[in-house]
Amino acid sequence: MSxxxxxxxxxxxxxxxxxxxxxxxxxxKIVVSGRHDxxxxxxxxxxxxxxxxxxxxxxxxxxxxxxxxxxxxxxxCFSRLDVAVNNAxxxxxxxxxxxxxxxxxxxxxxTNVLGTLLSMKx
Amino acid sequence: MSxxxxxxxxxxxxxxxxxxxxxxQEGARVVVSGRRDKQGQELVAELQGLGAEAIxxxxxxxxxxxxxxxxxxxxxxFGRLDIAVNNAxxxxxxxxxxEQTxxxxxxxxxTNVLGVLLSMKHELRAMLPQGSGSIVNVSSAYGSVGAAGASxxxxxxxxxxxxxxxxxxxxxxxxxxVNVVAPGTTDTGMLTRFTNTDANKAALVSTVPVKRLATPKxxxxxxxxxxxxxxxxxxxxxxxxxGGMIAD
Numbered sequence: 001m002s003x004x005x006x007x008x009x010x011x012x013x014x015x016x017x018x019x020x021x022x023x024x025x026x027x028x029k030i031v032v033s034g035r036h037d038x039x040x041x042x043x044x045x046x047x048x049x050x051x052x053x054x055x056x057x058x059x060x061x062x063x064x065x066x067x068x069x070x071x072x073x074x075x076x077c078f079s080r081l082d083v084a085v086n087n088a089x090x091x092x093x094x095x096x097x098x099x100x101x102x103x104x105x106x107x108x109x110x111t112n113v114l115g116t117l118l119s120m121k122x
Numbered sequence: 123m124s125x126x127x128x129x130x131x132x133x134x135x136x137x138x139x140x141x142x143x144x145x146x147q148e149g150a151r152v153v154v155s156g157r158r159d160k161q162g163q164e165l166v167a168e169l170q171g172l173g174a175e176a177i178x179x180x181x182x183x184x185x186x187x188x189x190x191x192x193x194x195x196x197x198x199x200f201g202r203l204d205i206a207v208n209n210a211x212x213x214x215x216x217x218x219x220x221e222q223t224x225x226x227x228x229x230x231x232x233t234n235v236l237g238v239l240l241s242m243k244h245e246l247r248a249m250l251p252q253g254s255g256s257i258v259n260v261s262s263a264y265g266s267v268g269a270a271g272a273s274x275x276x277x278x279x280x281x282x283x284x285x286x287x288x289x290x291x292x293x294x295x296x297x298x299x300v301n302v303v304a305p306g307t308t309d310t311g312m313l314t315r316f317t318n319t320d321a322n323k324a325a326l327v328s329t330v331p332v333k334r335l336a337t338p339k340x341x342x343x344x345x346x347x348x349x350x351x352x353x354x355x356x357x358x359x360x361x362x363x364x365g366g367m368i369a370d
Contacts, residue, residue: 097243097288102186109281114227117219117274121221
């Protein structure tokens with residue numbers, strides 16, 4: 001898997017972060033994305049300590065423009081995309097059906113479903 | 123429950139219309155809802171012709187205030203809500219994942235997923251205080267298998283399956299049951315739009331083990347059974363009515 005170009009959404013914490021580190025250890029070229037610049041830059045530095053080439057792109061998976069820029073940037077840095085891990089997700093707002101609204105619905109589905117759809121598209 | 127009060131969304135055509143007729147023939151009191159006044163009034167006249175009490179309430183299931191209103195009107199008119207059939211749905215726009223947009227996604231999910239969520243929310247508001255009720259959602263064979271070129275529709279129907287199971291667990295033991303019926307290829311306007319050409323429709327039918335479409339009545343009869351006291355131990359269940367499609 002060495003030299004593969006890997007793109008990870010929701011890469012800054014949890015499973016996404018662990019995945020980025022796992023790929024870095026295998027020598028992949030990695031583009032990590034998420035919504036927090038500071039954490040993104042810190043993660044890139046960490047990945048480079050494993051000898052991996054790594055870049056951070058700020059991206060909100062709910063915005064198609066962001067995803068388009070993210071994929072374009074990965075292609076401009078590494079000229080290809082081999083692996084995409086669409087990990088960005090939210091637990092939403094747990095609660096009974098009778099407490100849910102169009103807003104709580106959208107807060108969860110926009111990230112977990114639309115985000116993955118747009119990511120696969122790009 | 124000699125004459126249960128039944129609310130049906132997306133009742134004006136296809137499976138919803140067949141369900142309205144099936145319940146009317148069994149002597150239910152029926153509230154039909156949809157987005158077109160004229161077809162709604164025509165259906166009410168037809169149901170009354172079968173001897174049923176029936177009203178139409180114009181409803182867009184994508185709008186919380188509309189869904190709240192149709193449940194309130196049902197309770198106001200008939201005093202209770204026994205059975206809800208959340209059938210309103212759209213085939214969305216077919217196409218490859220690479221052709222989808224935030225708009226094509228929302229067009230499908232707002233009706234198929236948010237519509238069912240809001241419907242259950244307001245129906246439960248009426249049913250839980252009664253300590254009884256039966257909700258039947260309508261998904262699709264594509265609620266459990268994928269289909270190339272139909273990712274958004276497939277995803278929306280998978281969501282209906284998941285919401286059904288979660289709602290059933292939330293209200294288990296309250297007297298309210300929540301189930302989902304998953305129709306296969308059914309002879310409706312939606313299927314005609316979804317397949318677009320006769321050749322596509324014939325090709326789809328050729329993949330169905332029983333080699334024919336379902337009639338809307340064949341789906342409606344299962345909905346009526348699942349809704350009834352004959353299925354009193356059934357909750358959180360998904361019932362395929364698909365001519366063997368997902369067994370294959």
